[in-house]
Amino acid sequence: MQIDTTEEIASTLVARVRSGDLTVAAVTRAHLDRITRREPEVRAWAYLDPDLAMAQAVQLDETRATGPLHGAPVGIKDVFLTQDMPTRYNSPAYEAAAAPAPDASVVALLRAAGAVILGKTTTVEFASTGRRAETRNPRDLRRSPGGSSSGSAAAVADGHVPLAIGTQTGGSMMRPASFCGVFALKPTWGLVSAEGAKVTSPSLDTVGWFARSVKDLTLVYDVFDSEPAPAAPLDLKGLKIAICRSPAWDAAEAATRQAMQAADERMRRAGVDVAPLDLPRSFSDLAHCHKVIMECECRASFLAESRMHGAALHPSLLAYVDNASRHTRRDLRKAYDLAAEHRARFDALAEGYDAILTPSAVGEAHLGPQEVGTMVLNALWTLLHTPCVNLPGLVGPNNMPIGLTLTAPRFADRRLLATAEAIAPLLAAR
Amino acid sequence: MQIDTTEEIASTLVARVRSGDLTVAAVTRAHLDRITRREPEVRAWAYLDPDLAMAQAVQLDETRATGPLHGAPVGIKDVFLTQDMPTRYNSPAYEAAAAPAPDASVVALLRAAGAVILGKTTTVEFASTGRRAETRNPRDLRRSPGGSSSGSAAAVADGHVPLAIGTQTGGSMMRPASFCGVFALKPTWGLVSAEGAKVTSPSLDTVGWFARSVKDLTLVYDVFDSEPAPAAPLDLKGLKIAICRSPAWDAAEAATRQAMQAADERMRRAGVDVAPLDLPRSFSDLAHCHKVIMECECRASFLAESRMHGAALHPSLLAYVDNASRHTRRDLRKAYDLAAEHRARFDALAEGYDAILTPSAVGEAHLGPQEVGTMVLNALWTLLHTPCVNLPGLVGPNNMPIGLTLTAPRFADRRLLATAEAIAPLLAAR
Numbered sequence: 001m002q003i004d005t006t007e008e009i010a011s012t013l014v015a016r017v018r019s020g021d022l023t024v025a026a027v028t029r030a031h032l033d034r035i036t037r038r039e040p041e042v043r044a045w046a047y048l049d050p051d052l053a054m055a056q057a058v059q060l061d062e063t064r065a066t067g068p069l070h071g072a073p074v075g076i077k078d079v080f081l082t083q084d085m086p087t088r089y090n091s092p093a094y095e096a097a098a099a100p101a102p103d104a105s106v107v108a109l110l111r112a113a114g115a116v117i118l119g120k121t122t123t124v125e126f127a128s129t130g131r132r133a134e135t136r137n138p139r140d141l142r143r144s145p146g147g148s149s150s151g152s153a154a155a156v157a158d159g160h161v162p163l164a165i166g167t168q169t170g171g172s173m174m175r176p177a178s179f180c181g182v183f184a185l186k187p188t189w190g191l192v193s194a195e196g197a198k199v200t201s202p203s204l205d206t207v208g209w210f211a212r213s214v215k216d217l218t219l220v221y222d223v224f225d226s227e228p229a230p231a232a233p234l235d236l237k238g239l240k241i242a243i244c245r246s247p248a249w250d251a252a253e254a255a256t257r258q259a260m261q262a263a264d265e266r267m268r269r270a271g272v273d274v275a276p277l278d279l280p281r282s283f284s285d286l287a288h289c290h291k292v293i294m295e296c297e298c299r300a301s302f303l304a305e306s307r308m309h310g311a312a313l314h315p316s317l318l319a320y321v322d323n324a325s326r327h328t329r330r331d332l333r334k335a336y337d338l339a340a341e342h343r344a345r346f347d348a349l350a351e352g353y354d355a356i357l358t359p360s361a362v363g364e365a366h367l368g369p370q371e372v373g374t375m376v377l378n379a380l381w382t383l384l385h386t387p388c389v390n391l392p393g394l395v396g397p398n399n400m401p402i403g404l405t406l407t408a409p410r411f412a413d414r415r416l417l418a419t420a421e422a423i424a425p426l427l428a429a430r
Numbered sequence: 431m432q433i434d435t436t437e438e439i440a441s442t443l444v445a446r447v448r449s450g451d452l453t454v455a456a457v458t459r460a461h462l463d464r465i466t467r468r469e470p471e472v473r474a475w476a477y478l479d480p481d482l483a484m485a486q487a488v489q490l491d492e493t494r495a496t497g498p499l500h501g502a503p504v505g506i507k508d509v510f511l512t513q514d515m516p517t518r519y520n521s522p523a524y525e526a527a528a529a530p531a532p533d534a535s536v537v538a539l540l541r542a543a544g545a546v547i548l549g550k551t552t553t554v555e556f557a558s559t560g561r562r563a564e565t566r567n568p569r570d571l572r573r574s575p576g577g578s579s580s581g582s583a584a585a586v587a588d589g590h591v592p593l594a595i596g597t598q599t600g601g602s603m604m605r606p607a608s609f610c611g612v613f614a615l616k617p618t619w620g621l622v623s624a625e626g627a628k629v630t631s632p633s634l635d636t637v638g639w640f641a642r643s644v645k646d647l648t649l650v651y652d653v654f655d656s657e658p659a660p661a662a663p664l665d666l667k668g669l670k671i672a673i674c675r676s677p678a679w680d681a682a683e684a685a686t687r688q689a690m691q692a693a694d695e696r697m698r699r700a701g702v703d704v705a706p707l708d709l710p711r712s713f714s715d716l717a718h719c720h721k722v723i724m725e726c727e728c729r730a731s732f733l734a735e736s737r738m739h740g741a742a743l744h745p746s747l748l749a750y751v752d753n754a755s756r757h758t759r760r761d762l763r764k765a766y767d768l769a770a771e772h773r774a775r776f777d778a779l780a781e782g783y784d785a786i787l788t789p790s791a792v793g794e795a796h797l798g799p800q801e802v803g804t805m806v807l808n809a810l811w812t813l814l815h816t817p818c819v820n821l822p823g824l825v826g827p828n829n830m831p832i833g834l835t836l837t838a839p840r841f842a843d844r845r846l847l848a849t850a851e852a853i854a855p856l857l858a859a860r
Contacts, residue, residue: 340770
């Protein structure tokens with residue numbers, strides 16, 4: 001019996017290609033076939049040229065190279081420049097033929113690692129706000145996949161690709177990962193170059209990726225960071241995990257509260273040392289800081305777009321340029337300073353734990369494919385620059401995924417991945 | 431008598447074009463002629479296509495548009511992407527035909543404002559370290575123009591263009607401005623989008639520009655910021671200026687010390703309220719912070735270049751990727767936090783002054799065209815994200831320019847420009 005390779009994780013595919021068991025062409029063809037069957041319903045792709053994908057695959061089969069991602073098909077959020085595909089940002093201003101461009105840093109690194117750059121995945125306009133993707137949640141087509149990395153999350157969840165790249169400035173990776181039931185890593189800010197990704201808020205924009213296992217998250221992480229991984233898998237017994245409801249807990253629906261409770265119980269039963277972590281009161285001010293920094297930085301970032309394309313930009317983007325929220329530069333300075341102070345404070349608070357567990361979304365994916373949801377539970381961690389992993393597995397009352405976020409001090413990405421690998425099986429639905 | 435338009439500032443040229451006294455074509459032709467005469471000696475240009483420049487000029491003459499920079503020729507440091515010219519970064523890896531690319535944000539905004547994008551100016555490799563530009567100091571061809579924005583500073587000093595764009599991550603604008611005797615503004619970090627400029631250190635990289643007057647610095651500033659300017663010119667009497675020798679004062683040569691002294695005396699005689707500002711001892715740690723942040727961020731930024739181009743990168747860039755300085759991620763976290771803490775501290779210390787005067791360079795331009803000099807006196811202000819204006823006028827023992835930096839709290843750019851406008855005439859050589 002032939003197993004469908006679109007059900008396998010990238011680590012397995014790469015190993016099978018390396019052993020000669022599969023060709024890159026066969027892997028790529030299987031994923032393209034899956035997309036052909038599913039895309040009319042899921043609508044995860046902004047650009048896909050099967051011939052171009054197959055040409056990459058054939059060329060990879062011809063080389064003797066064995067990069068760490070050799071043969072793995074990857075989807076790229078359509079806000080990263082690609083040398084061989086247009087970049088359209090889901091913006092009406094870029095619907096006509098988009099200018100060619102050099103590969104974004106992350107795309108160049110994936111190519112150099114042997115990945116097949118399969119195509120571009122859908123996004124909310126400029127990965128910011130405005131026009132939503134047409135994408136639907138593959139687990140329930142009446143529901144949203146979340147955003148702004150809508151296509152990347154949906155494509156990985158639905159087996160179109162084992163890996164996809166996204167970005168997060170508010171909650172654009174953790175929330176769609178939660179809604180679609182996939183793993184995702186948002187690394188520490190700055191660890192992966194964002195060059196060639198559309199700039200919205202330079203001090204918040206973070207490049208990350210979606211996968212269907214922690215093993216695959218780590219496979220991609222290894223491309224970007226040469227620091228050594230922990231030598232052995234971590235033992236659940238003795239792991240110290242803090243439960244942090246976060247200052248936005250009031251927004252969490254019953255499904256998310258129950259998921260946090262279930263995770264707490266399952267970890268305790270497995271011998272994990274679980275403790276509550278209540279953030280000091282001043283952390284409540286950070287949601288506003290995030291808003292000020294994001295909106296003020298978008299003011300500079302969208303200025304050129306607004307001068308070139310004017311009314312082709314969504315009114316919500318033009319509102320940034322016009323400083324519709326009337327932030328002063330003094331507000332911005334204060335927001336920068338408060339954010340920086342709390343980065344250091346959070347790291348100190350988190351230092352004694354292997355990771356901190358906190359919600360990824362307020363609840364199950366919303367009904368209405370374009371109801372992408374709120375960043376209220378994610379913005380804090382984006383602002384704090386901490387690495388975040390979304391762990392799927394639990395489900396809500398409608399049998400839709402409820403993801404939970406594991407986070408850690410800045411630059412503890414390696415340790416966080418190892419911890420996530422140990423915790424993930426506990427959340428697998430039973 | 432025909433006045434050579436290459437001696438005029440951009441504000442004058444734009445006014446004369448607007449009044450019908452000059453065409454954009456005539457302005458552009460005059461500057462191209464000047465370049466033809468001078469370029470063999472100065473070598474400020476990495477790419478210049480006179481036909482392309484004239485085509486832009488003719489098109490601007492044909493439109494009725496009257497953008498704020500309508501008809502002003504501008505040089506662009508060859509690390510910004512341009513849709514109609516190659517971008518080569520002074521890197522051997524990009525000597526062959528460079529891929530076309532969409533305009534960098536700043537280039538798009540200058541175009542939309544009516545500027546003639548004249549050509550690309552020379553740079554140190556990737557605006558970082560490595561291969562130096564061939565450019566010579568137009569005031570003394572045996573000397574360096576400084577770097578890394580070598581061509582932009584030299585081109586403005588020598589009348590090739592009235593305006594040029596540069597970047598600063600360490601001292602890459604203030605130092606060449608000082609060496610070449612021109613004005614420059616490095617705005618507050620984040621105020622001008624760096625999208626489409628080569629990323630080296632995202633939390634330090636700052637886009638700025640060179641000109642031959644404060645008026646022109648403000649002309650360009652107006653393109654990027656809609657906040658209102660002070661209503662009237664500032665009166666010297668009653669201005670409060672602090673003299674800050676900076677923690678790196680020991681590096682200052684006699685020429686710079688004497689220039690600081692002369693500025694102090696001239697300001698006092700003009701009725702300026704001058705006071706010393708000694709930074710607390712902890713500011714001395716910031717030079718090391720700057721080094722850690724810059725080197726660690728370059729590690730991520732040059733990873734893709736190193737995988738794609740390997741040995742075509744200068745060894746000093748590969749050293750960043752290999753983390754040759756052996757910085758730990760904990761060092762980086764500490765550096766981020768210390769830098770952020772001191773941003774707030776400096777703003778508080780500077781709050782009572784209109785501006786703070788500090789050196790731009792250790793002394794006159796060095797002998798040897800490729801001796802671009804040290805960032806030791808500039809790195810602090812880049813790290814603190816404060817706006818900086820280089821004021822030329824004073825000279826050293828070899829009759830070479832000695833520039834001085836005026837800085838201010840973050841986002842006090844408007845006030846700083848007004849203050850610089852008032853102070854600049856005091857430093858004009860007598």
